[in-house]
Amino acid sequence: MKLLTRNEIDNKYKWNIENLYKDIDEWELDLEKVKIQLPELGAFAGKINNNENLLTYIEKDIQVSRILDKLRSYAYLRADEDTSKAEFQVIKGKINSCLSESASISAFFIPELLGLPHGSVEKFIEESEELKIYEFYLKNILSEKPHILSAEQENIISLFSDTLCASESTYDIFTSSDIAFPKIKYENGDEVELTSGNYSIFMNSKNREVRKAAFKTYHDTYNKSxxxxxxxxxxxxxxxxxxxxxxxxxxxxxxxxxxxxxxxxxxxxxxxxxxxxxxxxxxxxxxxxxxxxxxxxxxxxxxxxxxxxxxxKIKYEEAIEICLEAIKPLGEEYSNIFKEGIKERWIDVFENKGKCTGGYSRGCYDSMPYILLNYNYLLGEVFGLIHEMGHSIHSYYSRKNQPYIYSRxxxxxxxxxxxxxxxxxxxxxxxxxxxxxxxxxxxxxxxxxxxxxxxxxxxxxxxxxxxxxxxxxxxxxxxxxxxxxxxxxxxxxxxxxxxxxxxxxxxxxxxxxxxxxxxxxxxxxxxxxxxxxxxxxxxxxxxxxxxxxxxxxxxxxxxxxxxxxxxxxxxxxxxxxxxxxxxxxxxxxxxxxxxxxx
Incomplete structure (x- = not known):
């Protein structure tokens, strides 16, 4: 029940973040690289008027987007490891600014595409074999024509993209790092610090007074804000x-x-x-x-x-074996991917001070899937493991079998x-x-x-x-x-x-x-x-x-x-x-x- 610092947790229970970037310095190099490439996208403004330029722009945009996705994945994963670490919040802010700049530079594309004479995009696809792979992507954009603004308006909105996410970012920081729950008594009489991560343990207690105290304390703490x-x-x-x-x-x-x-x-x-x-x-x-x-x-x-x-209580290693037994109906190939995820350290397993609450799966086209857990040894967390692995293996299959444009x-x-x-x-x-x-x-x-x-x-x-x-x-x-x-x-x-x-x-x-x-x-x-x-x-x-x-x-x-x-x-x-x-x-x-x- 003691909440550990990140350094106190064995590396084998932490995700392999070095698979993305070995350190922040290497991340910074990629950030500078992509900043140089961003103006190249803007150079296509006013030129999406033939199949060659359309194809070149899409391919360049994919090249830039893949780097941005990798940068964002690393920054967000590091920030969620410990929301109190200032350097991680700094790189998260940097990539968000870069993403906002990218959105601003690329804001011309969809309005310009939709401004072409009726049938132009279909004609471009017919003329270019290389464009055919993007047919669903392009026709989906065309279907959104009634909801796309002018290039200038889209650019203005994109400049505010970082600001528009401020409510969510503030909520995440507050609930992960700043909110302070008091200690309450557990079943054995010990006083234990209540956290978002261990709240479910208290709610599963057979002692009704423990459950009641946890419920009231948890919600009263939110009520104060x-x-x-x-x-x-x-x-x-x-x-x-x-x-x-x-x-x-x-x-x-x-x-x-x-x-x-x-x-x-x-x-x-x-x-x-x-x-x-x-x-x-x-x-x-x-x-x-x-x-x-x-x-x-x-x-x-x-x-x-x-x-x-x-x-x-179910040890993490036991949870893995239970999950592998359960997914047998999905066949050997699926089970092997599950095992690969464990071996390659897709998963950040245990709660630590400052770690983002809950669980999720993320990553990018050029990385392994990453899973955040706050494993607490209860059966519910076995379900959490198999749930997030479902997301990650879905992403694994999708990224292996689709081009970047359709990988999400x-x-x-x-x-x-x-x-x-x-x-x-x-x-x-x-x-x-x-x-x-x-x-x-x-x-x-x-x-x-x-x-x-x-x-x-x-x-x-x-x-x-x-x-x-x-x-x-x-x-x-x-x-x-x-x-x-x-x-x-x-x-x-x-x-x-x-x-x-x-x-x-x-x-x-x-x-x-x-x-x-x-x-x-x-x-x-x-x-x-x-x-x-x-x-x-x-x-x-x-x-x-x-x-x-x-x-x-x-x-x-x-x-x-x-x-x-x-x-x-x-x-x-x-x-x-x-x-x-x-x-x-x-x-x-x-x-x-x-x-x-x-």
Whole structure:
């Protein structure tokens, strides 16, 4: 429970950052190199009028972008290792300034391309064999014509790109480094410093007083900075709203979804379908209250398993073996890539002072994938490992099989591979349970996963939608308004049996995903798609594996809905979500039947 400094952690548990750059001096050399190349892009302004110049510009832009991606990856990874280290924040600031300059210099390209006479781009592609590889990329730009501004306007906006991210950057620094949680008593009576990284340990405690103290302390700490956090959040919302307006989108929601050809109806269908099926969620809350033998159920009771077994601490090396067993349905090739990631040190494993909270996967076209974890020895962190490996292996396949221009998969696809892996892990744990009690424990884990990823994340998605719609209607919101909206949604989603403590109304301020606007709903759609894919993998075998690997290899070479259709999933209909909720009901039936027979 002691929070270590970074130097106290063994190097084998740290990501291989030297694979990107051996040190900051080498990073600085690449930064100077790319600064010299940036003006070469600007020299093409006014010259994108034939296939030769168009091809040359795209290839030059790719060359520069690859270096910028590598520089950004290194700076952000180092900054997240220890957010208190000034030198890492300095290089992060430097690359952000360079990215802003690059965006400014390149701002002419899309308006100039869209300003060409109708049919010109198609004619260029027809005339040039080398341009054919960029056909989807170029036609996707053409589809965004109604939302692209003039070259001068795009340039002005690009100059502010660094400033426009200030709310998110400030939030990240505050929650990772500046926020100070007090010490609280753990189960054994020891006073332990509460952190964002160990909060889940307290919430899994079998001692209800420990859970209650952690919940109240955690949220009270955020509440002390409630007005600052509200200002940051609303500043971010206002930024997205203004950008959507000046780009002629109907809403900020449409502005975030349309570039990936995701219909607003997909987002609304998620909220509507879940809202129509909240009786299943309310049934879950009622059952949990009954089986935990509680007079009242509170939010801090949600993480406690319905089935009480001794959850042993899982060493990191054990977690790796569990994951490798779980992903066997994906075949030997996939497992070997997983092993390569461990051997090559893709992963930064343990929490340290100043380290960014949570977990993620990042990297670039010219690097290995990188994974940030804050491993705490609980089963939930085994799921975190297999989840982030899903992202990273998706990136690995995509970068190996696509040219740079299509190597990034869309946000809508981003959570699918991770949730496919999680679904396989859940199925593996249920199958390998050594007795009835352990089996029920893992069934409960699957219930909790759907509870969190589908029902709770959809609540977050509805919260975002309500907030943005208020701002778009010129209805400013105070800190109290945000807390009330969040409270009312908790009432709606968690139902009449849940007792809501006032401290929890600040919960919106603890969600970093709200700064990646309209991203969080994709955890729900990702779990739904991942659950469907894992079922195919287990039931169909090799044919499903090959279809799924083609999806992983496709990167951003097509729109997400079309890529999923090839796997055999139609996310434009409510059916995949309804199937997941049906599975949730089946798990509840199993739980009630098995426990009722005891």
């Amino acid at each position: 409630r007005n600052m956090l509200a200002t940051l959040f609303m500043s971010n919302v206002n930024m997205v709203t203004v950008d959507a307006k000046i780009r002629n989108y109907k809403s900020s929601l449409e502005s975030c979804l349309k570039p990936n050809n995701i219909s607003v109806e997909v987002y609304n269908n998620l909220i509507d379908t879940v809202s129509k099926n909240l009786s299943s969620f309310h049934r879950y809350i009622k059952l949990k209250k009954k089986l935990l033998n509680l007079d009242e159920i509170h939010m801090y009771d949600l993480a406690v398993p319905i089935v009480d077994i001794e959850e042993s 998969y869309a946000w809508f696809c981003a959570e699918i591979a991770s949730h496919t892996n999680e679904a396989l892990l859940r199925a593996h744990l249920i199958k390998k349970a050594k007795d009835k009690k352990e089996k029920l424990y893992f069934i409960n884990k699957e219930l909790d996963s759907i509870r969190w990823q589908v029902f709770t994340r959809t609540m977050f998605a509805e919260f975002e939608k309500i907030i943005h719609e208020n701002i778009e209607s010129n209805n400013p919101l105070s800190t109290d308004d945000l807390c009330k909206i969040y409270h009312d949604l908790n009432v709606k989603y968690f139902g009449p049996d849940m007792v809501l403590d006032k401290e929890g109304d600040i919960g919106w301020a603890t969600i970093p995903h709200f700064y990646a606007n309209f991203y969080v709903y994709q955890y729900a759609t990702g779990l739904v798609a991942g659950t469907a894919i894992s079922k195919m993998l287990i039931e169909e075998g090799e044919s499903a594996v090959e279809r799924y690997k083609e999806f992983l290899k496709s990167g951003g070479s097509n729109y997400p809905i079309e890529l999923l259709n090839k796997v055999g999933i139609d996310m434009t209909t409510p059916k995949p979500l309804e199937d997941t909720i049906k599975r949730f009901d089946e798990l509840l039936d199993m739980m009630e039947k098995e426990l009722g027979s005891e």
